[in-house]
Amino acid sequence: MRGKLARTLFTFCLAFATGGFLCLLYLSSSEKSRLPAAPDKGLRHKCWSMFNIGVQKYPERKGVGNRNFGNGLAPGTSYYNELSSSLPTLLLSLPNGTLDLLPKTRLEITDGRLSYLDCGIRLYNAKEVMSCSALRRKGKDGALWVAFVGDSKMRDKFKGFLNMTPNFKWRIYNTTSKEVTSTTWERFASSHHPKFQHSLSVKGTLDSRVDLVWANHGLDIYKIAEISQQELQHWAYKASRVPDVIVIGFGTWSITGGFASDTESLNPFTDCADEWRKVRKVLDVLSQRTTVIASAQSRTREFTAIDYAVNGRPDSSKEDEAPRNETADDKLYRINYYTRHLSNGAEWIDEAMHMALRNSNIIIWDSTIPFNLLNIKECQALYDAGLKGHPSYSEHSCHDDIHIDSFTTKDETTMILNLLCNHHMENKDSLYCCP
Template sequence: MIAQYFPRASIITTITIKNSAAATTAAVSATTTDNRCKAMFTIYKNHENRSLTDTWYEKLSHGLPSLVRAGESTSEDRFTHWDTRLQLMSGQVPYIPCKVTQYDGVAVGQCLAAKAKAGKPTWLAFYGDSTMRLKMDVLLNFLPPDLIYSYYLNNKKVRRKLFKDIVAYELEYRPQIFEVYGQQSLDLLQSPMTNSDNDSNCINRDNYVKKGQMKIYRGSRWYSAKDNCSSVMNMRRTYRLRLTMVWATRGSKSGAPLDEGEKISKLEEWGKAEVVPDVVLVGFGKWSLMSREKIGMELEPFTALHSLSRPLLEPLTRLAQITPVILASQGRYRWHNYRSTNSPVLDNERELHRIIYQSQVTDSIPYLDAWLWTLLKSTGIWRWDSTLPFNLASLKECDLMRDAGFSNHPFYTNRWWNCEDPHHSSYETNTNEIQMLFNMLCNPYLSTDNRHCCSSSSSSHSTNSSIS
């Protein structure tokens, strides 16, 4: 999985994890078994560390191992890498009071089989903007190899490559619904549908536009989510794994900040359905910050975020009563990307203007997170901020590599660190997050060791299989 992001990985040196006082406080204060699953996502906070800045999260990031190190030389060998931070810590994060299990495609397959034996297929749902889209892209690397997969955009079956391209890249047009279904071969024999990636593509070639060498699917312009070229009804009855991504950039609507936008009603539908996702991950907010640049009013993004999020209160309350709903923190900006490499910033008026604007946006993100959480916390959803220190640690590594002259190196430009993307978290951070989601979904069915997050030795779902 890691190889596709890294062209070369050096051998890592021994890393000493520094346990800060903040990390110790966080870990000790949430140790009951009942809270262990939630504590994997939500960091315990007392009155002293409930701040509207990232200072406390930055302190927690100091207790995480670094994936890079600087030396006296700018040689490539001065930078080292070895998989994810979770792997370097063996799943034991200083401020999380339980152990995070490491999953790969095979282990996920064992989980799905155990859940299927208990009569429970697995369904993960993402709801939000491109931060959710990239999490789904990373999740595709965890798909068990023993299942046969079908890919859909707005209920239209497509080939895997097209699906991957549209999920992975920042394109102008977006389908509203992305879905993946994984089935066993025995399930396929009971279904009248065909599920090969080589089947005819239901999206007509006339609905592509070309951007350089890449074809772009004009999904949201040509099709609504009600289109049904290849029905997925039978698939929904026989799947072992289902992944859904709902494109809702502004919470209750999709579209650019100042557009009227299209109302999104998926949360309402799920709240009234007989079968609901095992977990719904919600993440949006940054798009509203773009309205500040166009309108010029300091509070406009927060006003827009408030008005577009209020319609979610009722459906989230209903949904959170029947399945876990988790609100993800927004990744912080990599504003260093706007620094000039050829001249001092103060000598370039355009870049100075961009730095000032970007700094305003950067400072606003913690407030945006707090604003959205204050509005939605009464619904019963969980807050996910435990990987925010991972995100901040990644940003520091990008700064380190840039200052060392590595801004053109594959380590810097590759999506694993994602240093050239000012908006989104690195794929390394996203990978750790997907691991946590599988801990929530799988540990009750695979692990009998109550040291693991979300597992319970007394759970009736636990099997004889165990993981470490």
């Protein structure tokens, strides 16, 4: 009896072991087309909250692993407006009765302390960024590598990162690895024609690298450019190393594409959410390998948008001009139609992204929307005072209807550097958002 039981037990164990081996063999063969994802690189709550402040509005929303990261509903513009009132203004009233804007960032004025964050943001100079890169290169993190994926919105963040790190002696290469001048890529990046969809890789000192994966027109026509899809899929499934952080986002093309194109959608917001859900599949894989940040929609300077709608852009081509036979009523309708969707559509586009990315490990970056809204108020004051020709008007991007100002872009670069560098620097401060 004992012998029979032993033989039965042996047979069962052999079958179990064989089955387990075959199962592993099957999984191995089915997965050999892609590399396994690295361990979860989820951020600590404080570091996450430096980018995402929506959790304060909707604290009941949970992220991956039941972490309270606020990737649920999108707070409305009124919420961000309320927070912006706690920020220092750059607007100055001069003794002669005119206005001016300080040439500083809000993080520089507050020394990295924001009233709506329970942690501080470390300020970096070019020398410290170089030290960070050297330490990363010597350690397990490897050479510094940042990637931006999107349209002109990400182009500005890409340029902002380069502007803050001039001592890296960046050299620009296109998709064919041919070095190009800054003038050449600026010409491509300023055009929104599909044939100019070029990705760029900038390489500098200490093997550092910054990529711009150029997804021209963003979500217009409800598909992300093929070149950006291929790059994201390569990083997710094939690359042995991926960027240290990937920032993805799109500007107003995701709004106007649904409302003001020849192929208007019956439900552009649903289409936008569906497109983000498609992108999420690859972003979810990437978020297990590196930090992935999705940028919230910037708000519009309506006074500038209306000005352009009425008078046209100074640098616009004939193709961009309004129809010659347009009546006054048609013009009024076009202006209201365009500006209404730009101003109101931003909230809905944010909501579409939040709904598509909720309960994911992808960070939604909305912490600088209050900066953006306060800048708009300051620009509005200059505009109302008839100071469109004032140097500060252009310096603070008041002439631009849709992009954030360069000072806010600099603060955003500082936040990215906090994510990548704080844990490498001496005299680490536990009060920093990313210790």
